Amino acid sequence: DVQVTQSPSSLSASVGDRVTITCRASKKIANYLNWYQQRPGKAPDLLIYVASTLQSGVPSRFSGSGSGTNFSLTISNLQPEDSATYYCQQSYSDLRTFGQGTRVEI
């Protein structure tokens, strides 16, 4: 199975800041990596798929990069509505796995 490990587990930042969340896979997974945002009490929403492709309707301040084992999600010009938990997820192996989540506080 492929495990994905996120860091940090939480962070606090201010409006307008740039923040980066990292995700490391336990083996090379090319670009089989997606990112989701989950606001409190809500279902997750897809942000980025295949490591760097922005889902339709997602603000351009979100970006993703990486390949192989190391990936990152960057939020530029942080906004109050970005307060949420972010998860990476690998789709390389048949047994999908999520990272443990990164809570972003504004």
Added chain:
Amino acid sequence: EVQLVESGGGLVQPGGSLRLSCAASGFTFSTYAMTWVRQASGKGLEWVSGISVTVGSTSYAESVKGRFTISRDNSKDTVYLQMNSLRVEDTAVYYCAKVTRWNGRDYMDVWGTGTTVTVSS
């Protein structure tokens, strides 16, 4: 509007069974894989099971393998999760999600609002 609506959650005793349903609308259900993801209170997301467009292809997390069965009825635009031998640790909100494939990769692009399963005596 693309929509997924889960149902069937509730309170069940350890060792009991439940069947969750997820009704899809707004897209051609039969051409998409589907998946179930759960989230215990205050915890992260855990992938549970997936089913391909071809009904014969299913996969399960080790934590539920042998106890849960995923299935789909394309005539009803519905995916199911039969949960047997339930344990306290299966208590969670269960989400279904639509899986889209792109260039050989896939991602969960539409999610339901979830249904709550509580396993307790």
